[in-house]
Amino acid sequence: MDTVRTRIAPSPTGFPHIGTIYQVLVDFAFSRQNHGQFVMRLEDTDRARFVEGAEGIIYDAFAWFGLAPDESPKVGGPYAPYRQSERLPLYRKYVDSLIGKGYAYHCFCTRGRLDEMRKTQEKNHQPPMYDQTCLKLTADEVRARLKDGIPYVIRMKVPEHETIAFDDLIAGHIEFDSDVIDHQVILKSDGYPTYHLAVVVDDHLMEISHVFRGKEWISSTPKHVLLYRYFGWDMPVHGHLPLILNEDGKGKLSKRHGHASVEYYRKGGYLPEAVLNYLSNIVWHHPEGKEIYPLAEFIRLFDIRSIGSQAPRFDLKKLDWVNGQYIRALDDKELHERLVAFDASIGTLEHSLVSRTIPLVKERMSTLKEYRSLAGFFFERPKGFERPFAADVLSIGKKALEMTDWDHEAMERAVRSASEKAGIKARDLFMEIRVAVTGKTVGPPLLESLEILGKEETLKRLEIGL
């Protein structure tokens, strides 16, 4: 069997989309499962949408998830260059061969004419497609226009009344009537190829064996089938992944929604392995019904053919749960390191103090971001209080704590006996102390927290409360 080679081809148009990572996960896992390579190619043919610096951000994102490509513009590889903008002469050469074989032609139609044409088609309830005006041009007419310097694009021809079929690894057998396939532009007037030409040429030249991409591409695939046929090349196996929908199920996960961007998860305190695990659950179902499993297990067990075809919604609540599971599975030392890596300001806090707070807040966190709100009171006095407190009750607590040894078991005995003596519920007394010391009505176990806070600081805060 030939080597398995998968590829991701992002466009440098901004922060990477979580859908890209979802694809990378499949590419990566499939290539590892089959002892192949995973390639990254930069699809920077759209100069209008190009964003400076986006390429670096893409590497960062991949690295954060631990899904680094084996070949890329950055690390190079035997099929360089991996940036499409550096492969322009190549596309030109293949386009010329297509023209030579009569599978593509020059089109001199202006944007204005094209827009006009589409408008009329829409008005007449016809499918908006190129009307093939320039297909009728004679060789001499083409030569003359070229000589006059009239701008042009190259379009691919499409046979009439033919069924174009392909077998999709995920979606199964798909057929299209060639009459609904447009004479797609394959080379733009600026000399850049469109996606359709570039993807076919590059996937072939880079010896990509398996193409995984979102299902939105399925309607374009017949064009690619045709192109492979025109070139006389074998087509790689294609697998179209189900789209991920927005939380409300209306439309595919879009950049309008903040959580479509990888940045959202990084800044939100999510662990990359948890996000990957969640993404794995979207694309695949564990045979034992497990929902939490490491990437290695996904790579070992997942079956590309078992992927469903329906588009799931993105469920942030479930991601939070998965993330919480991963946080709780971390040992305290590792969680500490992760917190510092996530938020450098946590690294400036007293190290041993942070260490002691971690066991208390760990099971209360679903994201790293929550550490600050959960443990903030250890490091600074509350700036406000969620509710006022009863001074008389509080003074009972203060007296009890003043006289006790400073370990939480002794403190508990002291607080309980004080509340009994005063005829108030212990839980009410706990609550008053909690609000005065932490500013909040909920939080980590009170007495253990006070033990860490220290007697002096605790009493000082109670004093202020009175």
Place this chain on the structure above:
RNA sequence: GGCGCGUUCGUCUAGUGGCCCAGGACGGCUGGUUCUCAACCAGCAAAUCAUGGGUUCGAAUCCCAUACGCGCUACCA
């Protein structure tokens, strides 16, 4: 409008003709451990398997139609 794909609890799903009066997870609710929250444990509610027709002794599972949803329909990817 055309073409393509899809439709099982609120959400993600298991399920490929009898083992399903449909199982699991998230979320919700109730109770327990407990100083609160969280966590953990126990339990509850929640799907006439989109609808209508077939096929079959038997259908969530196969076929057809309808409805709805999503995707594509650019010199964007």
